[in-house]
Amino acid sequence: MRPDWNPTAERRPSVNNRSIVQAMGKAIGGGTSTNGMVWARGHKNDFDHWAKEAGDDAWNCRHVLDIYRRIEDWHGVPDPQWRGSGGDVFVQPAPDPSSIAPAFLGAAKSLGVPTFADQNGVMQEGSGGAVITNVRIRDGRRLSLQRTGSDWAELGGWARETKTCPTPSCAAPDRHGDESGS
Ligand SMILES: Cc1cc2nc3c(=O)[nH]c(=O)nc-3n(C[C@H](O)[C@H](O)[C@H](O)COP(=O)(O)OP(=O)(O)OC[C@H]3O[C@@H](n4cnc5c(N)ncnc54)[C@H](O)[C@@H]3O)c2cc1C
Numbered sequence: 132m133r134p135d136w137n138p139t140a141e142r143r144p145s146v147n148n149r150s151i152v153q154a155m156g157k158a159i160g161g162g163t164s165t166n167g168m169v170w171a172r173g174h175k176n177d178f179d180h181w182a183k184e185a186g187d188d189a190w191n192c193r194h195v196l197d198i199y200r201r202i203e204d205w206h207g208v209p210d211p212q213w214r215g216s217g218g219d220v221f222v223q224p225a226p227d228p229s230s231i232a233p234a235f236l237g238a239a240k241s242l243g244v245p246t247f248a249d250q251n252g253v254m255q256e257g258s259g260g261a262v263i264t265n266v267r268i269r270d271g272r273r274l275s276l277q278r279t280g281s282d283w284a285e286l287g288g289w290a291r292e293t294k295t296c297p298t299p300s301c302a303a304p305d306r307h308g309d310e311s312g313s
């Protein structure tokens with residue numbers, strides 16, 4: 132079974148009347164079981180805009196940043212202003228980037244595009260730049276939400292009991308195993 136719900140958008144003239152597939156993970160962990168594994172906090176201006184639109188300061192960057200710092204277990208260069216350690220969410224700098232990645236950064240720099248050492252540091256408050264991403268990968272394995280924190284076993288058990296487990300993946304209680312089963 133493919134681990135995707137395969138929803139499609141309505142046909143639209145703006146995309147040549149095509150019906151574009153909108154990938155959506157069909158597994159415990161949802162999209163985090165099939166996504167690109169990039170850990171991106173989001174930009175200050177977006178959070179502050181949402182707070183303003185919602186009339187709720189809980190959405191503002193300062194508040195959300197506190198949550199990020201609390202949940203993160205950042206394994207790059209420590210940076211307490213922006214990054215957390217000891218939380219449930221293991222995050223690290225891309226451990227083995229393709230040689231194209233630093234070359235791309237060098238090219239960006241040569242064109243005057245600012246480059247940053249950490250995607251989720253001060254860069255998320257400025258006017259952008261180029262960076263090599265942070266990833267949710269540990270020992271070469273994807274870290275979906277299924278593998279985050281201590282609730283996953285309870286969730287997997289619930290899914291099996293209620294038969295809402297859409298793939299064989301959630302039937303395998305191997306927290307560090309490959310959830311695609313391959
Ligand atoms: C291909 C791809 C690459 C991506 N890459 C990145 C990335 O690198 N970094 C990043 O930050 N984000 C990435 N994203 C986006 C990110 O994965 C999603 O934004 C995130 O997973 C959304 O979380 P969610 O909990 O809102 O929804 P989902 O993760 O979609 O979770 C919804 C859950 O509900 C379940 N469900 C739906 N309908 C039913 C039903 N009727 N009955 C029972 N269960 C149901 C689904 O199976 C799923 O488990 C990517 C997404 C995709 C698809």
